[in-house]
Amino acid sequence: MPRLWGSMTTRKKNLSQLKLPVPDATVELDQVISSAFAQDLIHPTKSRPGIADELSALLGRTITAHQLDNWAAPSHPSHRPPLDVCVALLKVTGQMDTLKQALRSVGALPIAGKDIKYLALAKKQRQLRNLEREIQDLETQLK
Numbered sequence: 001m002p003r004l005w006g007s008m009t010t011r012k013k014n015l016s017q018l019k020l021p022v023p024d025a026t027v028e029l030d031q032v033i034s035s036a037f038a039q040d041l042i043h044p045t046k047s048r049p050g051i052a053d054e055l056s057a058l059l060g061r062t063i064t065a066h067q068l069d070n071w072a073a074p075s076h077p078s079h080r081p082p083l084d085v086c087v088a089l090l091k092v093t094g095q096m097d098t099l100k101q102a103l104r105s106v107g108a109l110p111i112a113g114k115d116i117k118y119l120a121l122a123k124k125q126r127q128l129r130n131l132e133r134e135i136q137d138l139e140t141q142l143k
């Protein structure tokens with residue numbers, strides 16, 4: 001039977017030269033962010049021009065409704081909203097879908113409001129359970 005790959009050295013050389021197509025993860029992330037940004041722009045009492053005006057005031061530079069539309073359009077993958085705009089949008093609309101989706105892409109989640117207190121409570125409860133186990137272990141050792 002003929003050898004398909006040759007010697008071990010040849011195989012390593014061939015594998016090191018192998019170029020596999022890498023999917024463009026940024027395209028998917030761009031679509032996720034633009035979709036989330038569009039959701040963040042939906043507000044029951046504020047129009048996009050009104051949101052743009054509030055963002056402009058917060059950021060100290062002009063943000064237009066047209067820019068918001070471009071950042072929210074999935075057909076414009078190269079138009080990403082700047083991070084300061086995403087943070088300011090959270091302040092203006094109270095929506096955090098854009099930040100949630102961006103953080104989820106790296107395995108993280110934003111925590112806000114009461115969730116911070118719930119997380120702190122859960123951490124303290126876990127510490128208490130660990131201390132109770134340690135106390136039980138020590139009491140068992142003393143018997």
